[in-house]
Amino acid sequence: MSSKNPTTRERILKASLNLLEASQGQGVRMTDIAKRAGITRQALYLHFATRAELLIATTHYLDALKGTDARLLASRTARSGTERLDAFIEAWGRYIPEIYGIAKALLAMRDTDAAAAQAWDQRMRDMREGCEAAIAALDRDGNLSPDHTPDQATDILWTLLSVRNWEQLTVACGWPQERYVETLKSLARRLFVVESG
Amino acid sequence: MSSKNPTTRERILKASLNLLEASQGQGVRMTDIAKRAGITRQALYLHFATRAELLIATTHYLDALKGTDARLLASRTARSGTERLDAFIEAWGRYIPEIYGIAKALLAMRDTDAAAAQAWDQRMRDMREGCEAAIAALDRDGNLSPDHTPDQATDILWTLLSVRNWEQLTVACGWPQERYVETLKSLARRLFVVESG
DNA sequence: CTCATAACTTGACACCATGTCAATTGACGC
DNA sequence: GCGTCAATTGACATGGTGTCAAGTTATGAG
Structure with missing residues (x-):
């Protein structure tokens, strides 16, 4: 759910948000997000159990930002x-x-x-x-x-x-x-x- | 695109329509439609090139019906x-x-x-x-x-x-x-x- | 300095749905 | 009997998610 190191988690959320905004939510894969965050796809799952969870966390991240x-x-x-x-x-x-x-x-x-x-x-x-x-x-x-x-x-x-x-x-x-x-x-x-x- | 024998094609369309209506359009796979039509999944592709095409044909079938x-x-x-x-x-x-x-x-x-x-x-x-x-x-x-x-x-x-x-x-x-x-x-x-x- | 730990990588694999292909069966008309 | 067409069987490719085991690396504690 949550990791002690906020920076990687945040890099992921930022990557996710950027990609979703750029593509209007379409065709954004776990691979893409990982790549943009500078980690491997598998490492994503060290921070978020599923794609849905990552997406949801991204909305909360956005809420906090805006x-x-x-x-x-x-x-x-x-x-x-x-x-x-x-x-x-x-x-x-x-x-x-x-x-x-x-x-x-x-x-x-x-x-x-x-x-x-x-x-x-x-x-x-x-x-x-x-x-x-x-x-x-x-x-x-x-x-x-x-x-x-x-x-x-x-x-x-x-x-x-x-x-x-x-x-x-x-x-x-x-x-x-x-x-x-x-x-x-x-x-x-x-x-x-x-x-x- | 179209086959000479209307009965199988129609059985497929009917199966598709029934399943889509019953499930409100969610989670209907090619396998399910084939099973209900009494044929194999592969045989579906003898009548419709893609899932999208079958779905579209189903709407036309529905239009004709109603x-x-x-x-x-x-x-x-x-x-x-x-x-x-x-x-x-x-x-x-x-x-x-x-x-x-x-x-x-x-x-x-x-x-x-x-x-x-x-x-x-x-x-x-x-x-x-x-x-x-x-x-x-x-x-x-x-x-x-x-x-x-x-x-x-x-x-x-x-x-x-x-x-x-x-x-x-x-x-x-x-x-x-x-x-x-x-x-x-x-x-x-x-x-x-x-x-x- | 060394050892343990946590974060991450690598590579492999399971699952599931769509779509494809080749070889085979079975029925029907001629 | 023969060809043809619809359908079957079984295998396989693709693409995305999610999992797992083994190896690497940095960092901090002793």
Whole structure:
């Protein structure tokens, strides 16, 4: 699980992260990561029991590097529900491209590897909490559209903000990142917010 | 590519379809399909050059069985743009669960197999045409929200109706199929339709 | 200085799925 | 009976993950 010497472990994580980012998560083999970390493929297994474990550790490494929690928590300081919704979409929306490579690799393993599935699902549950909090704030203000219960609104927002949707809009439809963020904010407002209550 | 004797080929396709439906597209190997079709794994390759080709042929087989085109075209008979939007979402939304197994298998190959990617993308382009037509009808009626250009509205509707989103809402969020269809119709109306013009 | 230990290397191998190939069997029509 | 075509049998290549045993090297403790 963990080794006493942090430098090799970190070199591995850095290598893994670099490769996943460069290749958008596709076709990164244990061999490639080892090579880039300057060790043999077998030595990788002295630090991480499986590929899934390495991938998961890489996400945590990335979190630490970028300070995910801090950024997503920032939306909690927003005053009104509407501002909070905007802030959350903005924070998450800008975060997706940074995690896209590793997310895609994890997503690809999801179907075949239980550990990878669990790791990814946990992340999505965490993200869902942000959606839930934004919707709850809206509801408290009396600004949540009566078309949805808070639960259903959370489900919808959570789905709307999925990495797959980001991928489809930016990669497949060619939207620039800025348009993605602005459009999603506008969609969410239109779907969930009613003026006053 | 094609064999003179349709019965074995069809037995294979049927086996493939059954297994993919039963397992939701996960973990279906060539061996499994062969076994269920009552032939050897190697004999599979007398009919289909690769796994991707077999999967693609399976989708066509499914289309023929269920009459996809006919059903999706039905939405074209709708009168107003709003009705057309509803009809399209209803038709597509009810179609997804039927193709889910095979869709998932194809989607899983998308990243590694160019042929699978192409086949899936073609299907998605076809589906997109339905979105485009519905949005265009709305626009002609003067009922398309000024918030979006027709192109952008099409991108959004297309994304909203993705198989991944259906999966997330029904499988992950536990929504019953009926709620999925009704909610998506309501979301689309709210996002795209303005009364009169 | 020497010895033990931990980290790493080397090379070999098992597993599993896809895809390939050659030789053989069996049925059917003529 | 003969050829043909579909299918079988058994063997093998490839590519990736994961495992194992034996050997190397640096470092620190005695």
